[in-house]
Amino acid sequence: xxxxxxxxxxxxxxxxxxxxxxxxxxxxxxxxxxxxxxxxxxxxxxxxxxxxxxxxxxxxxxxxxxxxxxxxxxxxxxxxxxxxxxxxxxxxxxxxxxxxxxxxxxxxxxxxxxxxxxxxxxxxxxxxxxxxxxxxxxxxxxxxxxxxxxxxxxxxxxxxxxxxxxxxxxxxxxxxxxxxxxxxxxxxxxxxxxxxxxxxxxxxxxxxxxxxxxxxxxxxxxxxxxxxxxxxxxxxxxxxxxxxxxxxxxxxxxxxxxxxxxxxxxxxxxxxxxxxxxxxxxxxxxxxxxxxxxxx
Amino acid sequence: xxxxxxxxxxxxxxxxxxxxxxxxxxxxxxxxxxxxxxxxxxxxxxxxxxxxxxxxxxxxxxxxxxxxxxxxxxxxxxxxxxxxxxxxxxxxxxxxxxxxxxxxxxxxxxxxxxxxxxxxxxxxxxxxxxxxxxxxxxxxxxxxxxxxxxxxxxxxxxxxxxxxxxxxxxxxxxxxxxxxxxxxxxxxxxxxxxxxxxxxxxxxxxxxxxxxxxxxxxxxxxxxxxxxxxxxxxxxxxxxxxxxxxxxxxxxxxxxxxxxxxxxxxxxxxxxxxxxxxxxxxxxxxxxxxxxxxxx
Numbered sequence: 001x002x003x004x005x006x007x008x009x010x011x012x013x014x015x016x017x018x019x020x021x022x023x024x025x026x027x028x029x030x031x032x033x034x035x036x037x038x039x040x041x042x043x044x045x046x047x048x049x050x051x052x053x054x055x056x057x058x059x060x061x062x063x064x065x066x067x068x069x070x071x072x073x074x075x076x077x078x079x080x081x082x083x084x085x086x087x088x089x090x091x092x093x094x095x096x097x098x099x100x101x102x103x104x105x106x107x108x109x110x111x112x113x114x115x116x117x118x119x120x121x122x123x124x125x126x127x128x129x130x131x132x133x134x135x136x137x138x139x140x141x142x143x144x145x146x147x148x149x150x151x152x153x154x155x156x157x158x159x160x161x162x163x164x165x166x167x168x169x170x171x172x173x174x175x176x177x178x179x180x181x182x183x184x185x186x187x188x189x190x191x192x193x194x195x196x197x198x199x200x201x202x203x204x205x206x207x208x209x210x211x212x213x214x215x216x217x218x219x220x221x222x223x224x225x226x227x228x229x230x231x232x233x234x235x236x237x238x239x240x241x242x243x244x245x246x247x248x249x250x251x252x253x254x255x256x257x258x259x260x261x262x263x264x265x266x267x268x269x270x271x272x273x274x275x276x277x278x279x280x281x282x283x284x285x286x287x288x289x290x291x292x293x294x295x296x
Numbered sequence: 297x298x299x300x301x302x303x304x305x306x307x308x309x310x311x312x313x314x315x316x317x318x319x320x321x322x323x324x325x326x327x328x329x330x331x332x333x334x335x336x337x338x339x340x341x342x343x344x345x346x347x348x349x350x351x352x353x354x355x356x357x358x359x360x361x362x363x364x365x366x367x368x369x370x371x372x373x374x375x376x377x378x379x380x381x382x383x384x385x386x387x388x389x390x391x392x393x394x395x396x397x398x399x400x401x402x403x404x405x406x407x408x409x410x411x412x413x414x415x416x417x418x419x420x421x422x423x424x425x426x427x428x429x430x431x432x433x434x435x436x437x438x439x440x441x442x443x444x445x446x447x448x449x450x451x452x453x454x455x456x457x458x459x460x461x462x463x464x465x466x467x468x469x470x471x472x473x474x475x476x477x478x479x480x481x482x483x484x485x486x487x488x489x490x491x492x493x494x495x496x497x498x499x500x501x502x503x504x505x506x507x508x509x510x511x512x513x514x515x516x517x518x519x520x521x522x523x524x525x526x527x528x529x530x531x532x533x534x535x536x537x538x539x540x541x542x543x544x545x546x547x548x549x550x551x552x553x554x555x556x557x558x559x560x561x562x563x564x565x566x567x568x569x570x571x572x573x574x575x576x577x578x579x580x581x582x583x584x585x586x587x588x589x590x591x592x
Contacts, residue, residue, distance in 0.1 A: 072510040098404045107403040108394045108410065108441070145404070200588055207585050213577040214368040221587050281509040289503050291517050292496055 020044050020265045024249040028242025032235040039195040040254040045261055052257035059264040060104025066271040067141060069278055071109050074139025076279030079184040082270060083135065083142040084263070087149050088192030089230060090220055091202035092253050094145045097192070100260045101267070102143055111136045114145040127151040127169065128176055138184065141267075148173055149237055156233045157226055170240040181245040186270050189246060190263055191238060192253040196227055316340050316561045320545040324538025328531040335491040336550040341557055348553035355560040356400025362567040363437060365574055367405050370435025372575030375480040378566060379431065379438040380559070383445050384488030385526060386516055387498040388549050390441045393488070396556045397563070398439055407432045410441040423447040423465065424472055434480065437563075444469055445533055452529045453522055466536040477541040482566050485542060486559055487534060488549035492523055 023044050026032060046052045070080065084102075086094040095114075102110055113134035122130045128148055136142030152169050155161050177187055194202075206216040242248045249266055253259040319340050322328060342348040366376065380398075382390040391410075398406055409430035418426045424444055432438030448465050451457050473483055490498075502512040538544045545562055549555040 072507075075510050095404060099402045102403050103399075103401075105399075105403075106395045107398050107401075107406055108391060108408055110403055112404055114404065200591070203588055204585065207581050207588070210577075211368075211574045213581065214371050214575050216577070216579075216584070218579045218584055218587075221584060221591070224591055278507045279510050281506075281512070283512075283514050285503055285509065288512070288514055288517060289500065291514075292499055292503070295496070295517070295520055 018044065019269050020262060021249065021269050024251060024262065024266070026238050026242045026248045026250055028239065028244075028247055030239060032238045034193065034231050034235055037193055037250055037252065039193045039198060039252050041252045042255060042258040043252070045258050049255070049257045052255075052261045056101070056257070056261045056264050057104070059261070059268050060101075063264060063268055063271065064105055066268070066274075066276065067105050067109050069276040070141075070271065070274065071106075071139040072278045073276040074137075076282075078276065078279075079138040080186065080274055080276065081136040081138050081140050081142065081184060082186045082188060082267070082274075083144065083180065084267065085144045085147045085149070085187065085189040086192065086263075087147060087153070087190070087234075088253060089194060089199060089227075090223060091199050091206075092192035092194045093256060093259050094192060096256060097190075097259060097263050098143060098145055100256075101264045102141075104264070105141065109139065110141050110143060112143040112145070115147055115150060128172070131176075135180070136185070142185075148176070149241070152237050152241075153230065153233045156236075157229045170237070173241050174243055174246075177241070177243065177246040186274060187246040188266055188270055189248045190251050190266065191234065191248055192251050192259060194253045196224070198254040199224065314340065315565050316558060317543075317545065317565050320547060320558065320562070322534050322538045322544045322546055324535070324540075324543055326535060328534045330489065330527050330531055333489055333546055333548065335489045335494060335548050337548040338551060338554040339548070341554050345551070345553045348551075348557045352397070352553070352557045352560050353400070355557070355564050356397075359560060359564055359567065360401050362564070362570075362572065363401050363405050365572040366437075366567065366570065367402075367435040368574045369572040370433075372578075374572065374575075375434040376482065376570055376572065377432040377434050377436050377438065377480060378482045378484060378563070378570075379440065379476065380563065381440045381443045381445070381483065381485040382488065382559075383443060383449070383486070383530075384549060385490060385495060385523075386519060387495050387502075388488035388490045389552055389555050390488060392552060393486075393555060393559050394439060394441055396552075397560045398437075400560070401437065405435065406437050406439060408439040408441070411443055411446060424468070427472075431476070432481070438481075444472070445537070448533050448537075449526065449529045452532075453525045466533070469537050470539055470542075473537070473539065473542040482570060483542040484562055484566055485544045486547045486562065487530065487544055488547050488555060490549045492520070494550045495520065 020043075046055045070078075070082070073080070086097055088094055098112060102112065111134070115130070115134075118127075118130065131144075131148045134142070134144070151161075152166055152173070155169075156166050180187060203216065203220055206212040238248045238250070251259055251262045251266075342351045366374075366378070369376070382393055384390055394408060398408065407430065411426070411430075414423075414426065427440075427444045430438070430440070447457075448462055448469070451465075452462050476483060499512065499516055502508040534544045534546070547555055547558045547562075
């Protein structure tokens with residue numbers, strides 16, 4: 001991270017002196033009031049949509065380079081990997097982030113899982129079981145579109161488990177994430193924060209465009225009645241599972257271009273911090289060269 | 297497919313009148329002589345590297361659109377999906393194809409599996425077991441970087457199973473692929489054909505560039521001594537497993553730009569043939585619109 005205290009912004013619209021992860025990181029352990037966070041804000045971001053898209057494309061090239069180094073390092077025993085967790089209300093842009101940000105990377109190194117309503121088999125296991133099966137391997141970037149947090153979000157709002165069970169899950173999640181961090185997993189947990197009005201606009205757009213209607217279900221309207229309960233459940237999760245080893249980032253997501261820029265920047269900052277290196281050759285390069293040239 | 301018998305090429309360098317799948321498709325059931333196929337050829341392709349890259353980028357946009365339709369259709373019960381099988385000698389560009397062609401698509405809809413030497417658990421199961429677990433779900437594009445064909449390629453060359461067992465696998469593969477086709481899987485099997493000399497050039501490049509050395513192993517040189525045995529094993533697989541429901545395409549791959557253009561074009565032709573459609577709304581759009589606007 002560039003720690004220089006200079007003013008101004010670099011070419012990717014990133015103000016010098018403050019990393020985005022410092023700006024967007026929630027402190028954890030403290031009450032969160034989502035109503036006080038402007039979902040249309042663009043903290044630290046480029047100046048508008050066009051600049052944001054251009055900056056994200058440039059960041060994508062840097063991400064792809066670091067991703068290859070991370071993978072290369074894993075072939076020499078480096079166990080480190082990254083897990084991007086995307087959470088947010090319906091239409092907040094989890095799928096769009098995968099398409100536009102993860103789409104900039106080499107898909108071979110990305111392990112993407114969209115968690116939907118658990119199957120009967122998944123429900124028969126502890127709630128972290130299906131999550132453990134989807135973890136990235138060393139060198140990979142894992143992406144969770146929804147995650148184990150659903151078990152303290154929809155599960156809480158819809159009373160899918162006894163309250164005491166749900167209460168116990170925050171600490172179980174923290175222990176789980178701690179063990180991941182200890183095993184070389186860098187967690188980047190992003191809450192995509194949209195406003196109630198922006199969700200309405202996005203749902204209307206899905207209705208109005210025939211090629212978007214398949215994304216819509218009438219139950220999406222009913223779910224909006226639960227908006228306050230969901231915001232409350234998110235506030236608890238962000239407070240209780242924001243830790244030093246796996247903090248939450250609050251990404252204002254009313255502007256899609258900002259959301260994409262912010263998530264790609266958070267990934268970039270974390271990958272730069274990891275600073276993965278191409279491994280040195282463990283063989284005699286000159287000798288191999290000679291052998292190759294000797295072959296008829 | 298455009299069946300017009302006109303001359304000339306369209307803007308993607310694709311000569312009108314002949315689809316690429318007709319050009320590159322091996323007949324199947326007939327002996328294949330790989331030495332008679334020029335690995336540096338560019339049949340039906342754009343005029344050179346710059347034009348090829350530009351054409352591939354344009355094809356990528358069309359692919360992404362069709363991919364979304366395929367996914368959307370699956371949400372309404374359409375079980376169809378596509379499985380791209382990439383086979384070829386070391387350095388033939390299987391990984392590069394994933395990076396440059398599959399990288400043009402939405403990664404959320406791609407299920408990519410790189411098959412390496414089987415684990416002890418995989419060896420304890422029938423050889424198709426690990427392949428079945430990696431199949432694409434309805435609406436997805438599956439990508440195999442190596443595949444069940446390794447069990448009649450390296451297994452044959454290195455005598456990893458009794459000859460009679462290997463002989464039985466061709467027909468087992470055909471039955472397996474037939475059942476996939478019956479279940480809505482469109483198989484696009486690409487043999488990336490490179491020359492012995494081009495492989496040497498690529499191995500030398502891996503040696504000469506420090507950031508590429510991690511891709512190299514001295515055993516790659518030893519493997520080149522088995523080149524004729526591998527070519528023979530490929531010829532048998534291409535002959536015996538080239539079927540009407542799952543033909544093999546021979547993609548000349550000495551030119552990376554042509555390989556990327558050809559694989560993306562083959563995918564495009566198959567997806568166009570599938571012609572997936574966005575599903576119609578199964579709810580009252582106007583009523584939903586009113587309800588959304590009524591919400592405070």
